[in-house]
Amino acid sequence: MTINHQNLPDLPLEAWEESKMTLHLYLQIIGKIRLKLTPRKNHWWYITFYVSSKGLTTGSIPYERGVFEITFNFLKHQLEMSSSEGKEVAIPLHDGLSVAEFYQQIQDGLTQLGIQVAIVDRPFYIPDVDKPFEQLEEQKAYNAEYIERFWRLLIWVDDVFKEFSGRFYGKSCPVHLYWHHMDLAVTRFSGKEGPDLDPDMRLSDKDAYSHEAISFGFWAGDDTVREPAFYSYTHPSPDGIDQQPLQPASAQWVDSNGSPQAFLTYENLRKEENPRQALLDFMESAYQAGAKLADWNVEKLTVPPLNDL
Template identity: 50%
Template structure:
């Protein structure tokens, strides 16, 4: 009797330069959604209350409480419906169609009108964050691009990476964050913590960094690229960066160390993953080797933090 052999599916291409305007349009929409969650959700450590999540339909916030917790709403960019959907616990949905290619200013005005109709008035900075656009959302008319082929490819790729990161996350006994998207850079992230609290940062540090880097950590991510790294890439870094961490050997052989603001960062090109025989195995080997590199150099108790197989309990 022959064994069933699972052949890894071919991952899609996502050329950085071919969907620039679409990527920025979708990035701005996700920032608007993320900023709404930021100002409508109770604080959780390390900014875990502001993030977005990959969903079976696109990208969403999960439930946001309203009416003193007796009701809630959820915001989702639904790829198949080509719309942003605001779902309410009362059972009614508000659909903001993107099929007619609205500019960001038009979308933002419609979106805020509907959010306000729920009795929600999020007071956030009405400008994009860290994308090089110094305009209010209601002034941005130049981004109105919706190449749904690339948007769907981006979502499918994030969906796949989400499953890989979740598998990797399940191997760790210590504190770790959910697998989620930080919308300022549009990267999918999972972070592990040793439990060691770090000295407070200097007063000149941004509040973003003060809460993010309050404890020793090893972070892992995937992002679709930016002007500095114009291609999709996997990354990992340890904070604080231990001495000579870049002497540690990475897996797979295509992975490499690169300086990032004075500290080594481990990188693996998505193109190498896409072209490999077993992409999932390749990404997991990268995540595991970068974790061991940081944990070894930072002297974490690796054995105690490793989840054993059930038959070993």
């Protein structure tokens, strides 16, 4: 399957929800390995996955004798681990491979690579899933067709997000996939510190929201939002942002944990004559709404054209 602006795939959550949960848990296991071994970087940028020509990858992870990389290869449907010492391990991904079995095979594979790492071996913030990975026998669905469809859509979204990100002159994160919510995201920062945060807020959220930010993302749906969608939010959220115009016409402001969030369903995007431009317009309109009301220096943070190249 190839993806272009006229051929965005159907991705109904109900068709692969169990497989999505299994994949989400697989990603958390590998993400926690990267978290444990990678030097810290602000806003949790050091724990994420990147869209690649094969699937999703951690990029290089350091260990005592060099670096290694872990890749979900959705062309061959296997998990690949390779080290700078030339060692390689491949684990087939298939329907019936439980999270518990996957976790054990990962441990065995790391041992073959000569890598020792201990992680917090429980899922992070996944409702109704609160057992150690080694006990998760029920989560074992793997619909290869829909998982590959999801990845190929991520390739398209990743490309659009990168084009949008390149228009900004300020601090911005890579386009990457966070494994806690399984969303592809990119965030812009004004350069100013955010307001004091609730002392009872989780440490993970405090690090994410230490500075003013406008974030954009895509996720495939969950137990609350029952369809794939794009979002944007401004932190801290300025008064009146939900009265600002959004593009395209089908985009809207919705409530998200007490704050306005710009929201565009994937199905509505697919109906647009030019979905790529519509997605760029959505992100730009959400950015302008937040940046202007929060008094960002929009003009200074806009990349000028490079007409002399």
